[in-house]
Amino acid sequence: MKLAAAAGGTLLVSPNFAFAGEVDNLSIAWTTDTASWDPNQRLSPDPQTILKMVFDQPIDMTSDxxxxxxxxxxxxxxxxxxxxxxxxRDDVTFSDGSKLTTEDFRYTFFERVNQGEELDIAVGFGTVSDIEILSPTEAVMQFSKPSPIVAQWLSFSASYVVSKAYAEKVGPEKMKTSPMGTGPYVLTEYQRDSRIVLTRRDDYWGDLPSAKQITIEIIPDPTARLAALESGTVDIATELSIRDVKRLEQGGTLNAVTNPIARIIYVTIRADGVFADRNVRLAAHHAVDKDLLSKAFFGGDAVTINQPTIPGMPSFLPDFHFDYDVAKAQELLAASGFGPDNPVTLDFATTNGQFPGDYDIARAVVTMWEKVGIKANLTVITESQWYELNASGKLPPASLFVWENGTGDPELFAGNMFDADLPFATYRTDEVTAMIKPLLKEPDYDTRIKGYEEFNQYLIEEGAMIPLLQAIQTIGYRNGIEIKPWANGLIRPEAITIS
Incomplete structure (x- = not known):
């Protein structure tokens, strides 16, 4: 099965975009620092824009x-x-001038994982049993079991090629602090949780981005990011509130864009405790008015969703619906002995500032639940605490979470979200495992997608999760700049034009 190919004369090295002038420095207000400069270490979505400026991936993605x-x-x-x-390609060099070969490819996607380094890349490439090198530019990846979406993984978070010689020279710890890749920029200044300065490589193998230097200011607070943009301290600010974006769009002195991305906001559910009762799980879903959430926190721009994917992606069921129905929620709770006068009580965790509106969305869900007979005690945690609590089995019965899938493939939506062998699953049952394991190794594309359609519907009808909204990326920027958004939420330097 041939997934993709391009002849050398027509190769797209910078998908979808050509740029105009140049600028000496482009400054961006960003939400969080990268946890590590080792690009294979973490799958977290937020640092990927930064990492992709320094490193390249085997397979790229167009804006759609x-x-x-x-x-x-x-x-x-x-x-x-x-x-x-x-x-x-045979014309790629790392920033130290050494040439990229299949030795580096083999090291990144086989040797590093095989030697037991603590790398999230193992999630996608743990089935690689060997990479046979045929020449400096040709290789064959071998798998211990069918791996139908390896091409998608090669374009996904953390799948950046590193230099074997450099990694073996400096060791795993220095890889976390001193990056060296084949990307268009090199790290020239770094103050953790404060500032990142990247300088363009004029010997980069692909088209050169318009900014000779990119300065990334780490500003966790959205109000402070907006202030930096309005004061002219930065040229671009990300993840602003919808209210501020609407104001910028109407003001004329600054520009803004809202970009629906391949990220979903949802409520995780555990299969034990109070949610061992299917009636309670389904009631919690029926009680949520998603249209109201979209209007209240995203100006109506956020698409409501009823399944663990987004419209237009493989396995999305256009005719599947799950209704907002307060009466049905109360009926289900009453069947299990609960109601407004005798509520079922549970803990509900949320982040605050991880993505636009997270805490406010969680508070609104708490209010909606209270009306039908679910009393939720809201607590604030960080994203890292979410993973720690889930790994130790101490995550609250419900939590507001955001899931990014820059490929759109259903394995990286429902597949990874509910695979009990991965650190993301909260709803763990034998039935879910029995459905998902065959899909993870199904080589036939049509059979696999059909299986995920059925799996998506099962998850919702069992109350295994509560999908809420397709997330929106918000970007504010000064006049004289144009930005082409990417559906995976990345801000690509080559997608920024300067007039």
Whole structure:
């Protein structure tokens, strides 16, 4: 099965975009620092824009999430999904001048994982049993079991190629602090949780972005990011409130854009405790007015969702609905002995400032639940605490969470969200495991997508999660700049034009 290929003469090295003038420095107000400069270490979505400025991926994505050549010019997955032949570009160098070869590709996606380093990249490439090197530019990936979405993984978070020679020279700890990649920029100044300065490589193998230097100011507070933009301290500010974006759009002195992205906001559910009762799970979903959430916190721009994916992606069911129905919620709770005068009580965790409106959305859900007979005690946690609590089995019965899938593939939505072998699953049952495990190794595309359609519907009808909204990325920027948004939420330097 041939997934994608491009002839050398027509290779797209910078998907979808051409830029105009140049600028000496472009400053961006960003939400959080990268947890590590080792690009294979963490799958967290927020640092990926930063990491992709320094590192390149084997396969790239167009703005609408189509696979396109990156460091690879060609990739061919075997019909049984047990191997994939890949061809690398022959003109790529790391920032130290050394040439990229299949030795680096093998090291990144096989040797690093195989030698037991603590890397999130193992989630996508743990099935790689070997990478056979045929030449400096050709190799064959071998898998221990069918791996139908390896091409998507090669374009996803943390899938950046690192230099074998550099990694072995400096060791794992220095990889976390001193990055060296094939990307368009190099790190020239770094103050943790404060400032990142990246300088453009004029010897970059692809088209040069318009900014000779990019300064990223780490500003966690959205109000402070807006103030930095309005004062002229930064040229671009991300993740502003919808209210502020609407004001910027109407003001004329600054610009703003709202970008629906491949990220969903949802409520996680545990299968034990109070939510062992299916009636309670379903009542909690029926009680949420998602249209109101969209209007109240996103100006009506956020698309409401009833399944663990977004419109237009594979496995999305356009005719599937789950109604907001207060009477039905009360009926289900009453069948289990609960109601407004005798509420079921549970803890509910949320982040505050991780994405626009998170805490306010959680408070609104608490209010909606209270009307039908669910009393939720809201607590604030960080994203890292969410993972720690889930790993220790101490995550509250419900939590507001955001899930990003820059590929749109259902395995990286429902598949990873509910695979009990991964650190993301909260609803764990034998039935879910029995449904999901065959899909993770199904080589036939149509069969796999059909299976995920059925799995998505099952999850909602069982109350295994409460999908709320397709997330919106908000970007404010000064006049004289134009930005082409990417559906995976990345801000691409080559997608910024300067007039």
């Amino acid at each position: 999430l189509k696979l396109t050549p990156g460091l690879l010019t060609e990739w061919t997955l075997a019909d049984d999904a047990m191997s994939m032949h890949v061809t690398l």
